[in-house]
Amino acid sequence: xQYGLLVMGAPYSSPAPHSALRFAHAVIARGHRLAGVFFYxxxxxxxxxxxxxxxxxxxxxxxxxxLHRLHTVQLDVCIAxxxxxxxxxxxxxxxxxxxxxxxxxxxxxxxxxxxLELQQRSDxxxxxx
Amino acid sequence: MVAPDxxxxxxxxxxxxxxxxxxxxxxxxxxxxxxxxVELLFMGQGIMALLKEQGSGAPGQKATLPxxxxxxxxxxxxxxxxxxxxxxxxIPADAxxxxxxxxxxxxxxxxxxxxAKIFSF
Numbered sequence: 001x002q003y004g005l006l007v008m009g010a011p012y013s014s015p016a017p018h019s020a021l022r023f024a025h026a027v028i029a030r031g032h033r034l035a036g037v038f039f040y041x042x043x044x045x046x047x048x049x050x051x052x053x054x055x056x057x058x059x060x061x062x063x064x065x066x067l068h069r070l071h072t073v074q075l076d077v078c079i080a081x082x083x084x085x086x087x088x089x090x091x092x093x094x095x096x097x098x099x100x101x102x103x104x105x106x107x108x109x110x111x112x113x114x115x116l117e118l119q120q121r122s123d124x125x126x127x128x129x
Numbered sequence: 130m131v132a133p134d135x136x137x138x139x140x141x142x143x144x145x146x147x148x149x150x151x152x153x154x155x156x157x158x159x160x161x162x163x164x165x166x167v168e169l170l171f172m173g174q175g176i177m178a179l180l181k182e183q184g185s186g187a188p189g190q191k192a193t194l195p196x197x198x199x200x201x202x203x204x205x206x207x208x209x210x211x212x213x214x215x216x217x218x219x220i221p222a223d224a225x226x227x228x229x230x231x232x233x234x235x236x237x238x239x240x241x242x243x244x245a246k247i248f249s250f
Contacts, residue, residue, distance in 0.1 A: 006248075040152065040156075041148065041149065041152050041250075042148075080155065081148075081152060084148075111159070112155065112156055112159040112160075113159060113163060115156065115159075116136075116159065116160055116163060116165065119246055125246070127248070127249060129249070
């Protein structure tokens with residue numbers, strides 16, 4: 001079965017990202033396909049490459065990168081929700097005249113159209129908020 | 130009768146306390162702009178979004194009522210409100226915008242059943 005995930009909880013404030021990650025690994029281990037993960041609302045903070053939690057805590061950004069590395073899962077981030085919260089890709093930083101960049105590949109800043117498209121493609125679409 | 134492809138967006142948060150309402154409405158508008166039939170279900174505190182008499186939020190917070198008023202232009206004309214929820218908040222039905230459709234709490238499971246696609250904000 002094809003799964004899609006929507007993550008709307010912020011890292012370290014909400015258990016949603018942890019649950020979503022465990023769910024992602026579990027569905028793949030069961031032989032299902034994970035079509036993609038979409039980050040919206042406060043969930044966009046998961047994409048920040050500048051997060052630096054203490055060494056003995058899970059780095060959620062790296063955990064998502066690992067999921068992508070192992071299973072080439074698409075990681076899409078809502079651009080409007082991200083820019084509002086200070087998440088910048090190289091090209092957006094240039095456009096908005098900002099000095100720092102915290103959205104790097106494989107995370108992609110994209111529109112809500114991608115969220116609808118992911119839902120359309122998925123047999124099961126699960127929200128973690 | 131619900132269109133087979135219709136998306137149901139559930140709103141459970143009041144305006145201004147968080148960005149849930151604004152970003153939920155954004156998702157509904159984008160889906161409608163992509164030509165998908167969209168219905169909205171307001172539950173609990175989410176019903177506050179429909180109050181006719183409301184201004185903007187604390188300094189710097191934009192009002193969401195103009196977005197609610199705009200929904201019809203996007204062909205979003207089903208704004209479901211459970212009658213019992215309205216009563217428990219002591220809000221008279223005529224305090225809400227005209228475009229709402231009242232329903233019974235007991236019919237919520239049916240509404241959810243009719244929609245294969247649901248977002249909850």
